[in-house]
Amino acid sequence: MNFNVVLLPGDGVGPEIIDAAVAVLNAVERKFGHNFHMRALPVGGSAIDSTGVPLPKDTLEACKAANAVLLGAVGGPKWESVSAHLRPEKGLLALRSGMGLFANLRPVSLYSELVNASPLKSDIAKKGVDIMIVRELIGGIYFGERGFRDGVMGQEAYDTEVYSINEIERIAKIAFEIASSRNKRVTSVDKANVLDTSKLWRATVERIAKSYPDVKLEHMLVDNCAMQLVKDPSQFDVLLTSNLFGDILSDEAAAITGSIGMLPSSSLGAGNIGLYEPIHGSAPDIAGKDEANPIGTILAAAMMLGTSLKLVDEAVAVENAVKRTLAKGLRTKDIAGGKKHVSCSRMAEEIALAILN
Ligand code: IPM
Numbered sequence: 001m002n003f004n005v006v007l008l009p010g011d012g013v014g015p016e017i018i019d020a021a022v023a024v025l026n027a028v029e030r031k032f033g034h035n036f037h038m039r040a041l042p043v044g045g046s047a048i049d050s051t052g053v054p055l056p057k058d059t060l061e062a063c064k065a066a067n068a069v070l071l072g073a074v075g076g077p078k079w080e081s082v083s084a085h086l087r088p089e090k091g092l093l094a095l096r097s098g099m100g101l102f103a104n105l106r107p108v109s110l111y112s113e114l115v116n117a118s119p120l121k122s123d124i125a126k127k128g129v130d131i132m133i134v135r136e137l138i139g140g141i142y143f144g145e146r147g148f149r150d151g152v153m154g155q156e157a158y159d160t161e162v163y164s165i166n167e168i169e170r171i172a173k174i175a176f177e178i179a180s181s182r183n184k185r186v187t188s189v190d191k192a193n194v195l196d197t198s199k200l201w202r203a204t205v206e207r208i209a210k211s212y213p214d215v216k217l218e219h220m221l222v223d224n225c226a227m228q229l230v231k232d233p234s235q236f237d238v239l240l241t242s243n244l245f246g247d248i249l250s251d252e253a254a255a256i257t258g259s260i261g262m263l264p265s266s267s268l269g270a271g272n273i274g275l276y277e278p279i280h281g282s283a284p285d286i287a288g289k290d291e292a293n294p295i296g297t298i299l300a301a302a303m304m305l306g307t308s309l310k311l312v313d314e315a316v317a318v319e320n321a322v323k324r325t326l327a328k329g330l331r332t333k334d335i336a337g338g339k340k341h342v343s344c345s346r347m348a349e350e351i352a353l354a355i356l357n
């Protein structure tokens, strides 16, 4: 079949990890007889350099018209001093919002091969980690009113968190749907002992839960959740949370799997089209060194195949190829524990070969 995929390499290690994912997608094309028309467009800092804005209109239009979008990473020290509305990250936020992608799914699993790379004590790691983080993506404090102003104690800055019932309902439904096909447990994470947005979040999630009697709902305060993630992550199935809490908890959850380089994510809205990206950033310190771990991006490509392109066998083939390559002992630097490691491009070649063989 034919598909249109927009590639957004972005900044830092973005281009390297997107090349890695393309090598794997090329193997999928060959093995399964598909045709992915892949077109690379600018976003983030590189878009600021080439067009003056972090999300050029043409990029957004092409993304909306594609079957799916695969993104590397945005940001870097080069653009730290540009004014806030021109920061590379603004490009990513405008893309998520412009495409209406309110649901960010971040699957967290600890591969048995990587138990030693996990900072968890082995008795905790052995119990396994298999969590789906469902993060609200286009609301909350990321998108509320903000600014600088003169206050009674001099200059001050403020950011506001706003959540409507409608925004909470639609993300909660996604979490319950996903839990229905997993272990039937939703942990909704908030700060309802302090924040009004969290009180509304809790009450709304309670109401949605009534339509899913098979799914067990539990509420957890975000500070406790951060602690539970390192004490016993095996207790969680689906974690449902806001934009900011989801950002923070997903980095923590990634670390317990051995490396932030391992985790993919998909961002979905009302339609089929999705944005797929690793959860990590642009890692400017290792950019251009062919050292990054491409697995998060390759697994994001697998999510793209399974979700937006509805190529479920192909998605499973990519996931299995990743597992087989790890089982063979290949490791990028971040998961090698100081031992022998391979480059980003070599890891991708091996995964592509595993698909073809
Ligand atoms: C993520 C990233 C982004 C976010 C940044 C780059 C704006 O940290 O996808 O987790 O905060 O959402």
Ligand code: MG
Pocket: 247, 248, 251, 279
């Ligand atoms: Mg983040």
